[in-house]
Amino acid sequence: xxxxxxxxxxxxxxxxxxxxxxxxxxxxxxxxxxxxxxxxxxxxxxxxxxxxxxxxxxxxxxxxxxxxxxxxxxxxxxxxxxxxxxxxxxxxxxxxxxxxxxxxxxxxxxxxxxxxxxxxxxxxxxxxxxxxxxxxxxxxxxxxxxxxxxxxxxxxxxxxxxxxxxxxxxxxxxxxxxxxxxxxxxxxxxxxxxxxxxxxxxxxxx
Amino acid sequence: xxxxxxxxxxxxxxxxxxxxxxxxxxxxxxxxxxxxxxxxxxxxxxxxxxxxxxxxxxxxxxxxxxxxxxxxxxxxxxxxxxxxxxxxxxxxxxxxxxxxxxxxxxxxxxxxxxxxxxxxxxxxxxxxxxxxxxxxxxxxxxxxxxxxxxxxxxxxxxxxxxxxxxxxxxxxxxxxxxxxxxxxxxxxxxxxxxxxxxxxxxxxxxxxxxxxxxxxxxxxxxxxxxxxxxxxxxxxxxxxxxxxxxxxxxxxxxxxxxxxxxxxxxxxxxxxx
Numbered sequence: 288x289x290x291x292x293x294x295x296x297x298x299x300x301x302x303x304x305x306x307x308x309x310x311x312x313x314x315x316x317x318x319x320x321x322x323x324x325x326x327x328x329x330x331x332x333x334x335x336x337x338x339x340x341x342x343x344x345x346x347x348x349x350x351x352x353x354x355x356x357x358x359x360x361x362x363x364x365x366x367x368x369x370x371x372x373x374x375x376x377x378x379x380x381x382x383x384x385x386x387x388x389x390x391x392x393x394x395x396x397x398x399x400x401x402x403x404x405x406x407x408x409x410x411x412x413x414x415x416x417x418x419x420x421x422x423x424x425x426x427x428x429x430x431x432x433x434x435x436x437x438x439x440x441x442x443x444x445x446x447x448x449x450x451x452x453x454x455x456x457x458x459x460x461x462x463x464x465x466x467x468x469x470x471x472x473x474x475x476x477x478x479x480x481x482x483x484x485x486x487x488x489x490x491x492x493x
Numbered sequence: 494x495x496x497x498x499x500x501x502x503x504x505x506x507x508x509x510x511x512x513x514x515x516x517x518x519x520x521x522x523x524x525x526x527x528x529x530x531x532x533x534x535x536x537x538x539x540x541x542x543x544x545x546x547x548x549x550x551x552x553x554x555x556x557x558x559x560x561x562x563x564x565x566x567x568x569x570x571x572x573x574x575x576x577x578x579x580x581x582x583x584x585x586x587x588x589x590x591x592x593x594x595x596x597x598x599x600x601x602x603x604x605x606x607x608x609x610x611x612x613x614x615x616x617x618x619x620x621x622x623x624x625x626x627x628x629x630x631x632x633x634x635x636x637x638x639x640x641x642x643x644x645x646x647x648x649x650x651x652x653x654x655x656x657x658x659x660x661x662x663x664x665x666x667x668x669x670x671x672x673x674x675x676x677x678x679x680x681x682x683x684x685x686x687x688x689x690x691x692x693x694x695x696x697x698x699x700x701x702x703x704x705x706x707x708x709x710x711x712x713x714x715x716x717x718x719x720x721x722x723x724x725x726x727x728x729x730x731x732x733x734x735x736x737x738x739x740x741x742x743x744x745x746x747x748x749x750x751x752x753x754x755x756x757x758x759x760x761x762x763x764x765x766x
Contacts, residue, residue: 316632319628319629319632319636320629320636323622323625323629323636323637326625327620327621327622330621330622379593379596381600386593389593390593390597393558393590394558394594397557397590398558398559398561398562400559401559401560402562405512405516405744406508406509406512406513408748409508409509409512409744409747409748409751410508410509412748412751412752413503413505413508413748413751413752413754413755414505414755416752416755416756417755417756417759418756418759419759427752427756431749431752433699434748434749435745436718437695437718437738437741437742437745438742438745438746439526439527439528439529439742444529448529455699455702456702456705456706459699459702459703460703460706463699463700463702463703464703467703
């Protein structure tokens with residue numbers, strides 16, 4: 288029974304939602320609305336589980352003074368600080384401490400983290416883009432043509448734009464569509480395996 | 494180690510220093526970078542320009558502060574263009590870190606044009622599971638969003654009277670930094686046949702080019718250049734992306750220079766051997 292009930296729930300939910308998707312009758316709309324509500328509720332519990340897991344791991348590192356435990360302390364402080372400040376609707380009002388922390392701490396930190404990528408990309412490009420073989424030379428030339436799209440080159444810009452458009456709309460599109468087809472077919476296969484109970488990794492180990 | 498071998502194996506800190514100087518100097522040196530407009534950006538502009546007063550447009554601000562530099566300028570420009578034409582906007586923010594930032598943007602632009610929530614625009618806010626939210630909005634906006642971000646019921650809003658789902662909006666313009674773009678294409682356009690255009694980060698632009706010839710999207714604005722192209726078409730006073738293009742241009746030139754240095758060192762050291 289321990290195995291059968293979850294498999295039955297997955298089978299029923301999968302079949303019902305699939306039927307509703309391919310048979311969009313107004314009479315069946317209630318299935319969709321209810322399914323959405325249940326998914327959001329389940330998601331909230333999953334989020335709480337994630338929060339508990341983060342808390343448990345961080346607290347354990349702080350208590351045992353594991354290497355880097357100071358960062359875990361900051362994580363916990365940030366987590367509980369924002370939770371405490373943001374739990375009321377009034378927290379979203381202009382000028383609230385929650386919004387100030389969001390605008391003047393969180394946003395700059397996020398933007399800074401992303402900005403660091405520019406330096407890593409430059410260093411990686413310098414090391415990786417070497418014309419060692421024919422294939423790597425083609426990769427290098429393609430990358431240069433696409434990057435040069437962003438730079439004004441005077442009369443050469445027109446030629447570069449034509450080349451870049453050809454690369455994007457012919458070989459790039461062919462490869463991307465092939466990948467998208469493969470991913471789509473893989474997703475269908477995986478979904479069928481889960482719904483039919485063949486794939487049971489989501490249930491964890493016994 | 495020969496000179497050419499040193500060229501090949503520069504300490505990465507020199508690369509960081511040069512890139513750092515390259516992105517800092519343009520901030521103090523005034524110059525502009527000419528921007529040529531591509532057809533995929535022009536088609537978004539022409540579409541928005543063809544809208545009439547009272548038409549409804551759905552704008553999805555599905556990004557977080559990490560990509561604000563690239564996507565915020567295009568969101569700003571399109572919203573200003575719409576408000577100037579009297580187009581009514583329905584706005585969502587389906588990234589969990591984005592609703593506050595999107596609300597800031599909506600408030601800023603609505604104050605400039607003296608637009609009122611519920612009358613001229615409706616900011617829906619955030620709901621989890623973007624794919625499901627997009628599907629649900631195709632049936633009825635009120636399924637995932639019975640109220641807007643500020644807690645006002647959609648049914649009580651003048652601009653949402655008679656607006657049930659995507660059938661009542663002219664198009665969706667989605668500013669995306671992740672996989673939610675696929676949901677807009679697959680679900681909103683694929684299932685509900687609403688026209689979709691995308692504004693994406695520079696690295697994502699190549700991934701979504703494939704949807705242009707198949708007309709699954711009618712336009713694509715890619716990264717800072719796409720935003721600068723749109724700004725050059727819209728001819729508004731504030732042009733954030735255009736100003737940032739000079740930094741991006743210098744940074745690209747610096748990367749190309751380092752690639753050339755690395756390859757010259759590689760070939761010359763191979764020849765010496």
